[in-house]
Structures are given as C-alpha cells and as structure tokens.
Amino acid sequence: MLNSLRSIVQEVNAAADLNSVLEIIVTRVKQAMKTEVCSVYLRDNERQFVLMATEGLHKSAVRRVKLSEKEGLVGHVASREEPLNLDDAESHPRYQYFPETGEERFSSFLGVPIIHHRQILGVLVIQQREKRKFDEGEEAFLVTMSAQLAAVIAHAEATGALRGMGKKTEVRFNGVPGASGVAIGVCVVASPVADLNSVPCQTCESVDAELEFFQQGLSLVRADVRRLASELESRLNREERVLFDAYIGMLEDTSLAQEVTEKISQGFAAPYAWSSVILEHVKTFSSMHDPYLRERASDVRDLGCRVLACLQESSRKERVYPDNTILVGEDLSASVLAEVPPGKLAGIVSTRGSSNSHIAILARSIGIPTVMGAVDLPFTHLDGRELIVDGYRGSVYSDPSDGLRAQYQVIVDEDVQLVAGLEALKDLPCETVDHHRVALWVNTGLMADAMISLERGAEGVGLYRTEIPFMLRDRFPSEEEQRQTYRDQLQAFAPHTVTMRTLDVGGDKSLPYFPIEEENPFLGWRGIRVTLDHPEIFLVQIRAMLKASEGLNNLRIMVPMVSNVAELEIAQMLLYRAYDELLEEGFQIEMPPFGVMIEVPGAVYQAKDFAARVDFLSVGSNDLTQYLLAVDRNNPRVADLYHSLHPAVLRALRAIVVDSHSQGVPVSICGELAGDPAAALLLMAMGYDVLSMSATNLLKVKSVVRSVTLEQAERLLSEVMRLPDTESINRVIDATFRNTGLTRIVRPLGDDT
Template identity: 70%
Template sequence: MLNSLRSIVQEVNAARDLKSALDIIVTRVKSTMGTQVCSVYLRDESEHFLLMATDGLNLDAVGQVRLSPDEGLVGYVAVREEPINLEKATDHPKYQYFAETGEERFSSFLGVPIIHHRQVLGVLVVQQGERRRFDEGEEAFLVTMSAQLAGVIAHAEATGALERMGAAATEARFKGVAGAPGVAIGKAVVMTPAADLRGVPFQTCEDIDEEISFFHRCLQLARDDIKALGLQLTDRLNQQEQALFDAYLAMLDDASLGGEVVERIKEGVAATYAWSEVILTHERNFASMTDSYLRERAADVRDLGRRVLSYLQEQVQQCRVIPDDAILVGEELTASMLGEVPKERLAGLVSVQGSSNSHVAILARAMGIPTVMGAVDLPFTQVDGRELIVDGYRGSIYTDPGATLRKHYEEICAEERELIKGLEALKKLPCETLDHHRVPLWVNTGLMADVVRSLERGAEGVGLYRTEIPFLLRDRFPSEEEQRIIYREQLEAFAPHTVTMRTLDVGGDKSLPYFPIDEDNPFLGWRGIRVTLDHPEIFLAQVRAMLKASEGLNNLRIMLPMISSVTELDAAKTLVYRAYHELLEEGHRIEIPPIGVMVEVPSAVYQARELAARADFLSVGSNDLTQYLLAVDRNNARVADLYHAFHPAVLRALQSVVNDGHSQGTSVGICGEMAGDPGAAILLMAMGFDVLSMNATNLPKVKSVIRGITLEQAENLLDEVMLLPDAESVTRTLEKALQDAGVTGLLRPGGAD
C-alpha cells in the first residue's frame, strides 16, 4: 500500500482546489482499500462536520449532511480523536442514521480523524456492506493516509478561503513566527524571483482580449529566442537533438500549451498565472509517468515554462504600481526585494520561509518594519492585492480583515503612535527605578542602519554586534582590512560607550552562501565557536581586525558564541591573546579587550561558575537558551506555541546564571529578545542582570516600564512567579502586576485571539 499512498498524496498535491483534492481522496482510497464507500467530512466555521466528498453514498448529500461533534459516529471519531472500527455500525450507541446519504446499506464502518496542528479538521470514513471488522493493516493505512493528507487539506482549505474567482473575500488567519515587532495594515505585494513558476501570484485581468494579445506577443518573443538558439547550435547538434527545438515550438502552438492558457485567460485569469498553472500541471503529469523517457520530459516543460514566464513577468513588472501601504509577501524574501520598494511605502513583510534570525528579519527589525516569518500555511500566491494585517508581535497574518478585526488593530496602531511620541521624552533620562536602582540599556546591532536608530533612542552601549552580517552580505569572506573598516565604524559611532562584538556565529539557520554547512540537525551541529575553532585562520583574521579597529578607542569587548565547555573558552582565549601579541609586535598600540562568553546552551548554564572564573563577562543569549532548554526550534511555526521564554525552567536557568556569575565577581548581561520585552525586563532586573541589551525599537518601552516601578516591587514579583508551574501562569501574573503598577500601555500588544 506504500506505493498507493505515495501516488494518492502526489495526485492530491497536484489538485487545483479543495474540491478536486477531496474527490481524488475518496475515489483513490475507495479503490485502494477495495471498499464500497469512502467519504470525507470537514469541520466548518460553526464547528460542525459537513459531508464534503463521497464515493459510494448519495452525491446529493454532499454539502447537505452536517453533524455536530456529539452526533453520530463521525462526531464520535472527532471528539475521541482516534479511529473507530466497527463490524456492525448500527449496534453502536453513537450510531445515527441520515436518510439523505443512503448509508443504511452499509454495515462495517472505519473512521479516522484528520488532525493538523492539534486541530481536528475532519474525519475520513470507509464503509462496507457486509459485516466485517477492517483488519489492522487497513486501519493503519487509513490512519497513515489521514496524517499525510492533513497538511494538504489544511493548505487547500486556506487557498479556497482566499479564492477570488466567484466568491466574496473572507477573513482568514495564518500563523508564523514573529520576525519584527509591530502591526501593519496594508495591501499585499507578492514578490517572487524571476521566472519562478511556483511563485506566480494569482491575478485577474479586466480586458480579456488585450490579455490574450499580450500573451501572444510574449509567446512570439519566446519563439524567436528558441529559433535563434537552434540556429546557433546547428553545427553542434545532431538531427535528433535539433528536434528538441522543434518540439518546444510545437508546444507553444494554440493546439497545445498556448491554447490551454488562452482558455484560462478567457475565464478572467491573468496571463502570468494562467501560464504557470498550465505548465505546472503538465510538469506534474510528466513527472508521475512510469516511462523514464517521458518522465524526463518534465524538465523540458519546466525549461520552456521559465522562458515564456520571464517575458510575461518583464512586461508586467514595468507596469507594476506599488501602493502606499505595501506589505511585501514572498516564499523567501531577500534584502534585494526590500530595495525594490521605496522605504516610505513599505508597511510590513511576510515570508513563507525563513526565521526570526534570517537576514531579512534582522534588517526589518533595524528598519522598524513589522514582520512575520515562517508562515508555512499561507498560500502566498493567492494574496496579491488583498488587504492584510501583519501582527509582528504574535506572528499572525490576517487576510481580508472584517471591520471588527480591522478596528481592533487600528486602535493598536494608534496606541503605538501615541506611545512613541510619549517615549521620545525619555531619551536623555536615566534608566532607573522609582527607588533609584540603575539599569544600563544597551542595543543589539548588525547594520549601520541600527546605529542611528540606537543613538536616537538613547542607547548606552552595544551588548551584541552581529559580525556575521558583513559576512552574509558578501559572496566571499571579507578580508581583514575590510572587516577592520566595518568594525571601526561601529566602535567610533558609539564611542566612548562599549561595543560588544560577537565573533563569527554561523551554522544553525545562518549559512554563508560561499561556506555552506549542510547537516541533518544544524542546531546541534557545527556552529558558532565550533566552526571558528576548527578554522583558526578565520577566527584570527576577525580578532585581529577587531583589535586594530579598537586602537585609540578602547571601547571593544569580544564575545564568544555557542561556548559549551571551559575547554572551548580556553582555546578561544589562547587565539585572542596570540592575535593581540602579534599586533603588538607589528607596532599597534592596543589594549587587550574584555573577553566574554555567551551562555546559550544548557551545559554553559551548569558551568556558569567555572566560565565566569575564566571570563571577563557573561551574556545570556535567551533566544537559543530557551530553544535548547525546551527542545523547541524557535524558528519553526509548527511548534511556536511551545517556545516560551517565561517557562519556569528558563526563568530558573537565568537566575542560576546570574547567581553563579556574580559569585565570581563577573558581570552578567542578557542580549536575547527577552531583554526587549518590557514585562520580561522587570523580571531580569529583579534577578540581578547587570545589562539588558535589545533591539533599539524596544529600548524606550523598556526604559519607561523600569522607570515606573521600584526594585522592591520587581523583586516581590519575581519571588511570586518563580513559584509558578507554567508559562501561562507567569504571563498572567506579570500582566496583572504591571496593570496594578499602571504601565499596561507599554506591554506588547496582543492579537485578536
């Protein structure tokens, strides 16, 4: 059955819409299992289960039979969230007869839930006339089929909800990973790489005749290209190979691909989308063929598709108008795509792929653009031109928002604008509590764009300068001198304030295009200090550049990422001192800077005392530490709900690091996203962290919260939350305490959940 399962999943993936997908499922599952009935019931907006497709029951019942969760065997399967396998369904107390279906002829029943992200989407059912219990193999097949199809059905449902043709737009929500804080309301502008057949946004056309003429003009340009290429290669190809160009030309005729596209255009679909749709259908058809020669023709179809698409897109791009409130949406947004839109028109970003540590997310935070990354279930090609709400706090995207939801987020935006105005007055005031406890607020930087924003917000230093950014922006390793110039700019901009430069931190989800690290489990693999200790030539060049850049300023600190043992720290310090002595011998007048450790893995937590005895400072990277403690990939939208910095285990680990660091007389800071959360900052201050380092955008909010509370209040609050059993309890307690203190407006705005 494994081959059948693969084949069914492939067919369903190729379906144009949800109805087609469901029809394929019931027909193919019925045939594969040799049953008399296969049906799919899906949960609707009213939480009822609607018969959406069947092969074996009365077709008139489709879309008519609706069951509540406490009705019938289908509802029973959904409530129990496990298979129900019955030899005689009518004997079960939950059996309920629906005359419309004609199911009285069938005795045996096997139903399995369709579950996606812990939510029951529906129920997949097979039925048989004779009394028999489906065997273990059949039950296992149907369970496996349900699990395989859950994501496909969820995606098809989402796409259907956004379908423009013949249906009114409906509000829908999609989940991702928070990339940059803030809320944006605007129009979606789908961005795709050139000639990417799978990334063409769905668009309609108003003038069908003009669209057909436009399509034919582009086809002719492609024909001319193919003919010219064939002539150029006449002397190098044999007759059989030359025939390939004739085949390409034949496929473009109205009797072939061109004709199919024209038919779709006549239905009101734009030429670019119609072309991509037709090409992808033919590519899938060829790819699924058993004959190897025909299967390889899929590559020919794909190549032809890209050639024509490039002409179609080139013409469309010249006429594209960017709205004033543009929200860029793409499968994988890049910095160059951001550059195509004037900054004053860029309201928000949404990327289907990528993480909160992706370059585009870092850039968005520096620019203050609300961003959601990793929105894997968003059918991004369907949203071009639609109104979107981007909630960069919770990682949510809403399409076609209704009046109530829109009003809710407009109020949040208004509050934010008023809040920013009020916070501007805090720039020159010290960050201290009502009882005069001083808390230095530093910033995390990576681009020169961060510098101006940070200084405008009153930053007192840099707790994390991401040196990998200049590496990511090049197609080769930057030279020692190139690095020195970049580092000097940062050090001079913040002088005399301290700048903490983290040595190259690649690996995990940060891979250099010219130094790829391909691993099955990159977060537990070759990353951070592990890479640079294995390549001392890279490490030494970077440290030398840092030391030379600090000459005459002496405001540098060097921080080592991903340290998991004292051995790694000792090895790295040896290399730093080697670089220092080399530069002294070369005549440079420099001082050895403080050398610190990033605490971001559990082993560093438990060896914090030993690390603190050898280091000049410790700095907790709360993002990675949280994901390693909770075994949750923080960039994975599917488990985002399990990632919570207020988890009791995280809070206890943070307190332990502070205590152990201070026991050795070593300063302890924190430079993860947690430090920029106004509520979390209260707890971190109470724990005794010496420095909080955050994105410049959050600095005024954190300062305002700290200035509105006493240290004693913060310490009492910390004592209370450290006894709580879960993150939800901590969050509720923290919110109530801040409300009582009158600082609720500074908390991170919530979504409309």
C-alpha cells in the same frame, strides 16, 4: 497498501481544486480498501461537519447533510478526535439516522478525524453492509490517509478562498507572531529568481507584447540549450545527449507553448503563465504509475526553471514599492529587506520560520510588525492586494472589510500614542523606584538600528550582528570594507560600548557565496566552529574590528556558540595574534574586553570555567531556549512549545549569573527575552548587569523598571521560580502587572490576545 497510498497522494497533489481532491479521496480510498462507501465530512465556519463528497451514499445528500460535534457518529469522531470502529453502527448510542444519505443499508463504520496543526478539519469515513469490525491494517491505512491529506485539505481550503482574481473577500490566515505591532498596506511578493513555486500572479499591460516577449524567451533558451549540447557533445554519454534532445523537443512542443499562450491571452504576465503551466505538467508526470515517466517530472521542472530565469531576467525592471509595503515571501533575508527604500516597509509576512527566526529578530530590531510561519498563505496570488498584518496575534488578513480595517486602525493609532507617551523617558536613567540601576543596551546589525537606538536613549550595544554586512554582499567583504562598517558603528555610539559578535553563520543564517548544507544545521557547523575551521576569515574580521576601534576604545568582542574551553582558548590566541600584528604595523590600539556567549546547554554548566578566562559573559537566550527545550525555533509546527519563560530556562539563566558573579565577571543577556518588559524584571532580579534588546522595546522596558522597586521584582522572581510550568508563570506575571496598571505595556493587546 503503501503503493495505493502513494498513488492517492500523487493524484491529490495533481488535483486542480478542493472539490477534485475530495472526489479523488472518496473514489480511490473506496477502491483501495475494497469497501462499499467512502465519505468526507469537512467542518464549516459554523463548526458543523458537512458531507462534502461521497462514493456509495446518495450523491444528492452532498452539502445537504450537516452535523454538529454532538450529532451522529461523525460528530462523535470529531469531538473525541480519535478513530471509531464499529461492526454495528445502528446499535451505538450516538448513531443518528439521516434518510437522505441511504446509509441505513451499511452496518460497519470506521471514521477517523482529519487534523491539521491540532485543528479538526473533518472526518474521513468508510462503511460496509457486512457486520464486521475493520481490521487493524485497514484502520491504520485510513489513519495514515487522513494524516497525509490533512495538510492538502487545509491548503486547498485556504487557497480556494482566494481562487479567482475577480472575487476578493476577506480571508484570515494564521501564523505565529514574529514582531509585535499592526501594519495595514499593500502586498509585495519577494520572489527568488527561477523559483517556479514563488512567481507572483501578475497581469500584463499588452497581451500582444507579452506574447512576443514569451516567444523571444523560448527562442533564447532553445539557442542556449543547443549551444550547450554542442559544446558538451564529446563529453556526454548517450543518456545525457537524449536529455538535451528531450529539452529541445519540449521547447519546440507547440502544445506546451499553446497552453502558455492561452494564459497570456487571459491577461497574465509571461513568467506566471509559464510557471503555472509547467507546474501542472510536473504534477501530471509526478502522479503517473510508470517509474520512468514519474522521473521525467524533475526534467520538466529543470527546463521550466531555465525558461523562467530567462523571462525574469529579460523582464526585470525597477520594482515599485508602495509607501506602505507589506513584504511577503517564503525565505526572506536581510538583503531582501534592504532592497525596500527607507520608510516604505510597513510589515513582513513569511510562510516559513517562527518568532525566533533570524528574519523575525531583524524585524523586531527595526520595529516592523511581522508574522512568521503562515504556511497556508497563497502568497503568489496576493501581489498588489491589501493586507493587514497582526504581529500581536500572528494573523494575516487579505482584502479586509472596511469594518476590520477601521478596527485595526484604532490599534495602530494606540501604538503610536503609547510610543509617543514613552518618549519622555529616553533621557532618564533606567532605575527602579528604590534607585537600583540596570543598564539597557541594544542589539544592532544595520545602521538604521543605530539611529533608532540613539533616539531611544540606548546606553550601549550588547550585540552587533556582524554577519549582516556579510549577508548584504555577494562575496566576503575585504578587511578594509569591514573596518569601515565597524568604524561607522563604533563612532555612532561613542563613547558607549559596542559589543561585536564574531561572524555567526550556519543554522538559519546563510551566505549565498558560502553555502552550508546540513541535515541538522542548528546542531552542525555554525558560529565559532566555522570561523575556527577558517582562521583566515576570523583573523581578517578581528583585525578589522581592532583597526576600527583605534582612538575610540569602545569595542568589546565576543564569540558565539562556544561549547568547550578549548574553542575559547584558540579564539583568544588568534585575538592576541591579530593584536600583536597590528601593534607591529604601527596601530595605536588597546586590547578590547573579550567575552563568550552562553547559548549551548553545555556552556551553562561551564559558565564558571569560562568566566575565569574572559572579561564578560553574554547569554544568547534565543538559542539557549531552543537547545534546552529541543525545539527548532524556525519550525512553526512546534512554535507553541518554544517558551522563553519555561522553568528550565529560568533556572539556567539564574545559574549563569551566580557562576559568573562568583568570578567577579559581569554578565549580560542579548536574546529577545531581554526585550520582554515582564521578563526584564525577572532578569534584573536575578542580577543581570546588562539587558540588551531591540531598540523598539527599550522604552517599554525602561518604563516598567522605573515603576517598581527591586524588592517587588525579587518577590515576583521568588514566586515564579517555584512554579512547575510556563502557564502558571504567565498567569502570575499577568496578575502582577494588572495590579500595577502596566498591562498595556507588557501585553499590548491585553487579555484579548
């Protein structure tokens, strides 16, 4: 059974389109289970289940038989979302006879739902003449088959909707909200070099020139492989020499080149033509039964990457970014965002990650509407196409209709009016109606953040992400380069305080020149753990920060991911060492306030111990929420379990304030929660001294704070803290803001979301 399952999945992965997938399923499952009928029913746009493929029923019934969730055994399986195993199908009260199928001959029935991301996609059915219940092993096989195929079918449906460049129809793809707002613009695919799966589907201007370019690329790689084989000949064993010979053989294979030539002749650019042909060959080898031949798939892929890198390098030219660029890709980074000229980035879509991924946080800080985790988006086929990015609902539309475009343009205009209406608040204090003040600071990382923050009336910086300048380089920045970067930030905000977090890499933040590869990176080597293991990196950074603060004295330093007192004391020792060194070198600097980030659950219970040793505490609510709820904030599959207003999170946040204030130490919060206007009221009521957020949320938070009394906020907090679940908390908050008329600010699209 396991071999059959593996074989079927390999064949499905190698299939060209959805129809082929379905035919493979019904044919191979029928053979593997030695039954007489296998059929697949898929849900259409009208929520009816349509017979899409069958082996054993009348072929003429395909696409003609349709059932609702209230009709027949198939509808019963779909509505219950669980298997149905019958030895006498006709005796079941939900049985419905469809004469065009010819299924009256078959008594035994086993149907299992096909579910993807909690959405019912269809039903997989097997039937047999003999009256018997299918055994547990057979039922388990079909359930496993359904689970394996659900993602394949979902992706095939999504890409099938866009198959054929000439047929452009409006299609919606779902992800999760990354940064609020709506963007209407043109797709630009961010494609990593030599990634066969990410090559955008682009056309060429001249077929003849492109064919010549392709042949030149092949010749260059052939020569390079031969040269490498010659240089390494004495150090290679026989098997490795055979591999080089195989590479050269594939490069000289006229049939392979002919396939690519045919695609180029159809008008496709050489990199896309090459990648699509290679991927087809990889699929073919991967689906072979012979283990040796299956292993050759990796060789084909490796060679494909070599040629692709050559083609991409040779054809590299200045990328043109439209005025309303929608940047789309798999793994976007700060450096990719930085390549887009100022003012041209309108929206971001990532097929990976969730609302609390690092790229989503960056997008919020610069106010770019973003959708994350759009796993079914066939982004390589969207380059140059019009997209709508709905950062409120987490939806992406390709080739929108005029009506949909007009509908979203209204929302864009409303957002502009809302921001314009809040501009009058930027110079007013952030205080409640009864004059309780709360400091509103900002989170920054790029100089563009600083400009936006100052325009919005920021009172300081609660988090400066020092890792971003590291990410924008291809090596560690020198002490002087860091000093200049930090000086620019400190000068921009002077005399307001700037809180600089020491280098925080690991987890979802990596440096190309300092790779950290772990099975579980969020629980691994990250934050202070990295820099304490590399004191030379930590000391250079601290020295650069201290030098940058000379004459300004508006610096605060905090360390991330601290989980015990020993880490804190070692970091303090290194800070004092750097400070003493600089005094000896003649620098006129003051010792800045030093703090700790509370983002590990263990740190919540040691907040009082930390507060007794530092000048301030700062809560990183993004990671704290992730660790408290055991939810990977980059995984779109569990994005709906990540709740910043979860009762456990709120109780931890209040406990931190109590413990910090018991030691006379101020506490701030610099996670994304602080920028949620509703959550900001709860945090203010808890007693947080500073709320630090993305600049784009600052005026919304200020507007809400200035509309209530502290007593109202405390009353809301008291009610919320008694509730057992996030849904109840959200209902109470929504009702409160409806009563105050602030719904548009707190929930930008109101109840329609």
